[in-house]
Amino acid sequence: MKHFVFALACLPWTGTVAQESFRILDYSPAPGQFIDYTQFLYPGQRAQDLKATQVCHILDSLYKEASFIYIASLGGFGGSITVKLNKPVPNREGADFKVLGNAFYDAAHTPQLSDTPGGSSEPGIIWVSRDGNGNGIADDPWYEIAGSEHHHPQTVSDYALTYYFDPANPSTHIAYKSATGDTGHIFRISAHTQPTYFPIWLSADSLTFSGRKLPPNARLIENNGRKQWLMLCYPYGYADNQPNNSLSCGIDLDWAVDSSGMPVALEQVDFIKVVCATNQQPDLSVGEISTEFAGILALHGDNTGLKPVENGTDLKVFPNPCQDRIRVQRAASAQAEWLCVFDLSGRCLLRLCVPAGQNGIELETDSWHPGIYLLRFAGKTLKLVKL
Ligand SMILES: [Ca+2]
Ligand SMILES: [Ca+2]
Numbered sequence: 001m002k003h004f005v006f007a008l009a010c011l012p013w014t015g016t017v018a019q020e021s022f023r024i025l026d027y028s029p030a031p032g033q034f035i036d037y038t039q040f041l042y043p044g045q046r047a048q049d050l051k052a053t054q055v056c057h058i059l060d061s062l063y064k065e066a067s068f069i070y071i072a073s074l075g076g077f078g079g080s081i082t083v084k085l086n087k088p089v090p091n092r093e094g095a096d097f098k099v100l101g102n103a104f105y106d107a108a109h110t111p112q113l114s115d116t117p118g119g120s121s122e123p124g125i126i127w128v129s130r131d132g133n134g135n136g137i138a139d140d141p142w143y144e145i146a147g148s149e150h151h152h153p154q155t156v157s158d159y160a161l162t163y164y165f166d167p168a169n170p171s172t173h174i175a176y177k178s179a180t181g182d183t184g185h186i187f188r189i190s191a192h193t194q195p196t197y198f199p200i201w202l203s204a205d206s207l208t209f210s211g212r213k214l215p216p217n218a219r220l221i222e223n224n225g226r227k228q229w230l231m232l233c234y235p236y237g238y239a240d241n242q243p244n245n246s247l248s249c250g251i252d253l254d255w256a257v258d259s260s261g262m263p264v265a266l267e268q269v270d271f272i273k274v275v276c277a278t279n280q281q282p283d284l285s286v287g288e289i290s291t292e293f294a295g296i297l298a299l300h301g302d303n304t305g306l307k308p309v310e311n312g313t314d315l316k317v318f319p320n321p322c323q324d325r326i327r328v329q330r331a332a333s334a335q336a337e338w339l340c341v342f343d344l345s346g347r348c349l350l351r352l353c354v355p356a357g358q359n360g361i362e363l364e365t366d367s368w369h370p371g372i373y374l375l376r377f378a379g380k381t382l383k384l385v386k387l
């Protein structure tokens, strides 16, 4: 979507990121406003000589560059990236890894939408595979991470979409047609002026993608008389859906299912694939909803991916340990913010919005089971003990 640069971006991340190293096996984006073949050309190279392997090689070098965080767009529905991890991600209790993207909450507007946070959320479905035969190649079964919308009545399990390149008019909107007859376009956006939005190194005429399509998550809301598109976050289980520093961004390998939808027991995974899973083009100012991929973060037993801080001046929770209630206090803030409580498996147990101008809130905790919880609020995470 608009507002993001393709090659260099600041991730909404508050901690130290120690990403997993990986190698790109395949990059097959759908058309999109951030898809630009010219950035992959060697000096003097012709577009028709650009190869998919060359694109993967260049992307690999960009992701390895330590001085900045690289984000690749997957374009519209069906676009994907597949990586091989240099070190497998084990399946331990709770969440095991995060797929990093550039999703963020819009704190100014999400309170209008009850308990559903939103902002920029461009969900992608995650697939995983392990190198079961040990040959280093992704020729083993793939399993889908069944996120929160897997069984939603508006989710379509076998959606298929074909995008068409018009060589006579490459710089126009890219037309598509689904197998069920939906038609539309990946819109041309005035801010992105490359010769075409079509990934012409993959095909010279058309590209067909198929897979599970999630319900649309973009909503047009009105705020102070001004209309604005807001992308609601799905609760869990997708890439580029919840912010990187959100506990809801964690992926548990126990959510993996086989082609029959049955859960599978995975000890570890070596390959991860991310697929843009919605087909939405809100309007000409936003463009297509396109999943972004910024890397993989293994949680390695730290199920949250977040290091809790001690009580401090910015955020206080008391009493801690607690029994029947707690008071959560932040520094005075004019902004509405989400307060979330998670268990140690990364499961969100409570989410509520603290209105603008209110610097604290009381929570009743007498019904909570004794144990350790993580409370996320005001950009901090605190460890909370319930007696
Ligand atoms: Ca797990
Ligand atoms: Ca995004």
Ligand SMILES: [Ca+2]
Residues within 6 Å of the ligand: 130, 131, 132, 133, 134, 135, 136, 137, 138, 139, 140
């Ligand atoms: Ca293999």
